[in-house]
Structure formats: C-alpha cells, structure tokens
Amino acid sequence: MTTALFECRNLTKFFPIRNLFRETARVHAVEDVNLTIPEGGTVGLVGESGCGKTTLARTILLLIEPTSGQVLFRGEDMVTRTKRQLRQFRRETAIVFQDPYSSLDPRMLIADVVGEPLVIHRVAFGEDRDDAVLALLERVGLKAEHMYRYPHEFSGGQRQRLAIARALAADPKFILLDEATSALDVSVQAKILNMLNGLKADLGLTYMFISHDLSVVRHLSDHIGVMYLGRMVEYGTREQVFDAPTHPYTRGLLAAAPSLDPDDRDRAREVVLQGEVPSAVEPPSGCRFHPRCPVCKAQCDSERPALVDVGDGHLVACFPA
Amino acid sequence: MEAKEDLLVVDRLKTQFFTYGGVVEALDEVSFEIEKGEIFGLVGESGCGKSVTATSILGLVSKPGRVISGRILLDGEDLLRKSEREMNSIRGSRIAMIFQDPTSSLNPLFRIGYQVAEPYIHHQRRAKRKALSDATGILAKTGLPDADEKARNYPHELSGGMRQRAMIAMSLTCEPDLLIADEPTTNLDVTIGRQILDLVKDLQREFGASVLWITHDMAVVAQMCDRVGVMYAGSIVEKTDVRTLFRNAKHPYTERLLRAIPSAATSSDRLEEIPGSVPRLIHPPTGCRFHPRCDYAAPVCSETKPLEREVDPGHWVACHRFSGPKDGT
Numbered sequence A: 001m002t003t004a005l006f007e008c009r010n011l012t013k014f015f016p017i018r019n020l021f022r023e024t025a026r027v028h029a030v031e032d033v034n035l036t037i038p039e040g041g042t043v044g045l046v047g048e049s050g051c052g053k054t055t056l057a058r059t060i061l062l063l064i065e066p067t068s069g070q071v072l073f074r075g076e077d078m079v080t081r082t083k084r085q086l087r088q089f090r091r092e093t094a095i096v097f098q099d100p101y102s103s104l105d106p107r108m109l110i111a112d113v114v115g116e117p118l119v120i121h122r123v124a125f126g127e128d129r130d131d132a133v134l135a136l137l138e139r140v141g142l143k144a145e146h147m148y149r150y151p152h153e154f155s156g157g158q159r160q161r162l163a164i165a166r167a168l169a170a171d172p173k174f175i176l177l178d179e180a181t182s183a184l185d186v187s188v189q190a191k192i193l194n195m196l197n198g199l200k201a202d203l204g205l206t207y208m209f210i211s212h213d214l215s216v217v218r219h220l221s222d223h224i225g226v227m228y229l230g231r232m233v234e235y236g237t238r239e240q241v242f243d244a245p246t247h248p249y250t251r252g253l254l255a256a257a258p259s260l261d262p263d264d265r266d267r268a269r270e271v272v273l274q275g276e277v278p279s280a281v282e283p284p285s286g287c288r289f290h291p292r293c294p295v296c297k298a299q300c301d302s303e304r305p306a307l308v309d310v311g312d313g314h315l316v317a318c319f320p321a
Numbered sequence B: 001m002e003a004k005e006d007l008l009v010v011d012r013l014k015t016q017f018f019t020y021g022g023v024v025e026a027l028d029e030v031s032f033e034i035e036k037g038e039i040f041g042l043v044g045e046s047g048c049g050k051s052v053t054a055t056s057i058l059g060l061v062s063k064p065g066r067v068i069s070g071r072i073l074l075d076g077e078d079l080l081r082k083s084e085r086e087m088n089s090i091r092g093s094r095i096a097m098i099f100q101d102p103t104s105s106l107n108p109l110f111r112i113g114y115q116v117a118e119p120y121i122h123h124q125r126r127a128k129r130k131a132l133s134d135a136t137g138i139l140a141k142t143g144l145p146d147a148d149e150k151a152r153n154y155p156h157e158l159s160g161g162m163r164q165r166a167m168i169a170m171s172l173t174c175e176p177d178l179l180i181a182d183e184p185t186t187n188l189d190v191t192i193g194r195q196i197l198d199l200v201k202d203l204q205r206e207f208g209a210s211v212l213w214i215t216h217d218m219a220v221v222a223q224m225c226d227r228v229g230v231m232y233a234g235s236i237v238e239k240t241d242v243r244t245l246f247r248n249a250k251h252p253y254t255e256r257l258l259r260a261i262p263s264a265a266t267s268s269d270r271l272e273e274i275p276g277s278v279p280r281l282i283h284p285p286t287g288c289r290f291h292p293r294c295d296y297a298a299p300v301c302s303e304t305k306p307l308e309r310e311v312d313p314g315h316w317v318a319c320h321r322f323s324g325p326k327d328g329t
C-alpha cells in the first residue's frame, strides 16, 4: 500500500474581480477538488487551457492561498501551518514551468541560478555550493564548463535541464512539472522525458505532470486527473482514463487529439468536442460541462454530479445514463 | 487514377541569410510539388526551414535573407521572376496564408467584419454594406459562433480559436488557389486545433484549393495531409504519401523521429532518442547534414550530399543507403 504524499480536500480557489470599492465577481478557477498524490507516483493533469490546472498546482504548492479547503502534506495540514513547517515544505517541493526563459534570471550566472536554492535553504555555501552545483549539472546532463555562463547561451532543451537542476537543488521529494516539455521539439522532449523518469527512479521523487499533450501525459503518468472549468471530472489509473474514458469530456478530449495513424483520420468526427470552454467568471450551472455535452441529460443543468467511484478507484463526475 | 496537375513546383530552392555571424544556409536545394486540390505537409523540428520555405514562396523572406537560386512555379509561372508589385497582387488573390499567431495579421484597430470585408471593398469594389454582409457570411462559414455579433468585435475581444477562424475567413475572401498554413494550430488547445483542422479540410474540399500545411507535429500530418515532405536542417530528406510515411519510413532521420514520439505503445518505457542535437546552419555539416547523428553514416555521407532517389513509386529518399535506379534530379 502506498502512502499519500499530498491530499487535497475540497480545495477551492476563487480569484476576486474588483472595481475600486468592492468585489464584483469571481473567477471560479478551482472548485472543491479532492485529489490524492501517492508517494513515488506521477499524477498527470489534463484539460483545456483555463480549466484550472496551473491554479490547482500553485495552490497545492501554497504559492497562492486557497479560498477554502485543505492541503495535507504527509498528513499535516499546510494551510494552517507553522513557519517552520512551511520552510520544510518549501525545501521538499519544487516547480518547473514551460518557459525556462522567464524562470531563469538572465543576469545570473548558471552557478548562481542553480545554486540559489542551496543558499536560500542553507544547504551549502561557497565552495561546497559550487561542488553541489556541479553535481546537479552532471545529473541533468550538463558539464562543469556550463557553470559560468548565462542562461541565454543555452538552447531551449538545455535551459529546461537547468530549470530541473535548480528544482533538484534542495533535494526535494516532490516536483510539479507545469507544461515543462511543451515548448520542446520531439527529439529534445524524448531526452527530457527519459531524464525525468530516470531522476524519479534514482531519487525516489513524486511528480505531478501537467500538459496539454495527452500522449506525453499518458507516457509519464500512472494516474491521471481530468479537469474541466475548475472541477475534477475524472480520475483514475492511466489505463482507466485512457483505455476506458468514461466522462463525456474526457472522451471528447481524447477523440480530439490527433492520432499518428493516418487511417484514423475520419474516425468519429462527431465525438470531437465542439465550442470552447466558457468563462470561469459565470460558469454554467449544474454540471459545468453540460452546454457542450453530447449526452446532456435532464438534470445536468441544475444538479451538480458528484465525483463517484465507478469501480476500482476510477472516479467520474457524471450522471449515469 | 487520373493524372494530377501540379499547381506549385518548388525546384532546388536555396535561401540564405547573410548575418554578421556568417551565412545561414537555411534552405539547401528544397524541391517538392503540390498537386491541384492536394494538402501537402511540410514537417520537421524547429529551425529546419519550414517557415523560410513559406516566406520564400510568398516573396517575403526577411532581411538579411535572400533566395539564392531555384525556381518556384505557380501554374508554370516562376514567382522568383515577378516584380514586387506583381507578387503583392498574387498574395492578395492567388496565394493566401494563415499563421500560428493570428494577431500578426489582424489589425487591432479595426473590427473583424471590416477586415474580412476589405478585399471585397478594395479589390472587388463591392459596395461597403454588401461587402460587410458577405464577410459575415464567410465568418459564419468558418464556424464562428454568432458571426453577426462577432463581426462587430475587435480582435482582442475574441478567443485565440476565434481569431484563427477570422484569419481563415480573411484568407478565403480572395478564393486562393494555394493556401499556405504555417503552424496555425500550434498555440491552440487540442480540441480547438482539431476543429480548425476539420474546418480547413472541409473548406479545402469545397473550394478545391491546394494547401501547403506546415507543422512540427507528426500526428497533425497523419490526420491532415495527402503527401508530406520531412525536413531536416534545410533539406527535404523524405517525401511520400502520408500512409507510406507512417508505415514504411526509410530515411534514418524520419525513422528515428517517429520512434521518439510518446504514444500508447511507449507508456513508461524509455523513449528512443536521437543522439546529438540539430546543427546550426552557419557552416552546417558537410555531405548529408544528418550524418553526425546517423547510425548508418558511411564515409561517403560526410563527403557528398545524397541526391533524392525514388525508392518506390512516389516515395523519394535523400540518403546514401538508398541508391535506386532512378536519379532524383
């Protein structure tokens, strides 16, 4: 039995929209999400843009405060944490974004970029720090000669390696990868994905992997959550979600992804999702997906379907047919 | 099958950029042809020369670049011999383009409907009111919801997918013979990207235009194109119909690239990697530009550029491993 590293309970994040005087509306970015991230696992998160994946990620890492709900890290509630707990939490968690350009300070030498977390978390200073940076660079396939260069001297793939080295610096247990390979070419992506799998095995890491590329998520993740307009609509093992997708949104999403087989080209065009994700400011009532749902039922626009177990931990938020 | 006619023939096109750092040999004798009514895909990783191929055809290569040699025949007429004014008119009538970033071709200061109607007003001299209602009709055809209302919006008021539809509407107003689409779905969600693919396919069938579809995404090629050219470092290394490409790729780069893509079959396994990285195109590798990364590289590979050979009918490969009876030049 694996233990949970993270547990989100009814996690909600609304962003207020204000005029000068008061809150006029709010963005329902994440609403009432329950999610368990098992230690040593990789949980993939998919959904169209604007569905709340990044907000959920940032809330889990306490980079933004939740509106309500709990984030349990090894069973301890991090929303009501002490300063000491938070410091420890920051050391044990890290995040890598899509765009290495914006996350690496262009005026800093690589030694400082990668070594900064070591200093912040008081892990190593001076020469010790440099030794640690070198070891980190080698871990991600870079060399000693790269230490005294600037970020702009590196290619996109190398910059992503740097971002990963920096994320690894304080010896974290959990890394959140938010579209971390999305900007890379296929041949570079293959190397980074292999490296991520290797690091996970060697260092006993736990990942949460967000990507709009379903085949990459499928390749890397053992569990997958599907989000739509702030809510988790389906959750299960890779096989449950990809081989037996059950929520109409998941089915539409999977059908939309182009296949590598030219003979699939005229495959069931009608299941491809029509329309776009509506505004999260005034999201649809009932099941948020009902205006786009091809199998919308009578109660869908008024009642909210709960996320229920349809068998072996496969969770789906949809009314039975 | 009846013999098809070529709409566009690109013949040994060579485009270079004369930068302070040296000459960027962006296109090294690129050749392909697009039949009437066909969707031809150009696929490859970033920097391989897809966009430069498009801008060369359009006569819009940016400074300090220049087409050095080759021919670009549209219905037999060499576009490289046209004046700037003639090219301007060809771009507004016979060739249309859509890009990855629709904001670059939409003017933020004008309403969508007016921008789509503009060619009707200026080139075809329709009355403004008629032009605007025709524009709304075209916008509706591209699947823009509430086209009447959206025609009165400014570009920033639309979502990315809707702006892409507006750009497609603009490209259709001139009823082009050739549509050049440079990664128009790359920044969109898979769902919206798929809608755009289906839309362009439907419109292409209706209008009978030929399409040059540029993408880095092999799956998009599989779903969209009739024939395809795979580019690597400024050359087309393999060219064939789409089924053959996915069933029987022959060039070492194509083979490797297809195996590096994650899919249902690769779950959790190590993905195959291509050793090394894409070369810079200032002093690119001699001979076959892929030779430093190739498993099969022989001495000849670093000495002479492999010519395209027709290994099977309609299947062309530029690799020294395949020296067929027919010559590619």
Ligand SMILES: Nc1ncnc2c1ncn2[C@@H]1O[C@H](COP(=O)(O)OP(=O)(O)O)[C@@H](O)[C@H]1O
Residues within 6 Å of the ligand: A015, A027, A028, A029, A047, A048, A049, A050, A051, A052, A053, A054, A055, A056, A280
């Ligand atoms: N700081 C913020 N202020 C207001 N709204 C926000 C903020 N961050 C995200 N949002 C909104 O929250 C919703 C979810 O966004 P996000 O979490 O970025 O989605 P995803 O990562 O799935 O694309 C969107 O409607 C987005 O516009």
Ligand SMILES: Nc1ncnc2c1ncn2[C@@H]1O[C@H](COP(=O)(O)OP(=O)(O)O)[C@@H](O)[C@H]1O
Residues within 6 Å of the ligand: B017, B019, B024, B026, B044, B045, B046, B047, B048, B049, B050, B051, B052, B053, B062, B063, B064, B065, B281
């Ligand atoms: N304005 C320019 N100046 C110098 N080099 C350029 C310029 N535009 C493109 N190139 C070079 O030409 C090559 C091909 O670029 P491009 O056609 O944009 O690639 P792709 O579209 O396949 O990603 C690249 O090596 C690129 O660096």
Ligand code: SF4
Residues within 6 Å of the ligand: B251, B252, B253, B288, B289, B290, B291, B292, B294, B295, B296, B297, B298, B301, B306, B318, B319, B320, B321
């Ligand atoms: S020509 Fe030589 S180096 Fe180039 S792909 Fe063929 S075998 Fe490899």
Ligand SMILES: [Mg+2]
Residues within 6 Å of the ligand: A053, A054, A055
């Ligand atoms: Mg995001």
Ligand SMILES: [Mg+2]
Residues within 6 Å of the ligand: B050, B051, B052
């Ligand atoms: Mg390009």
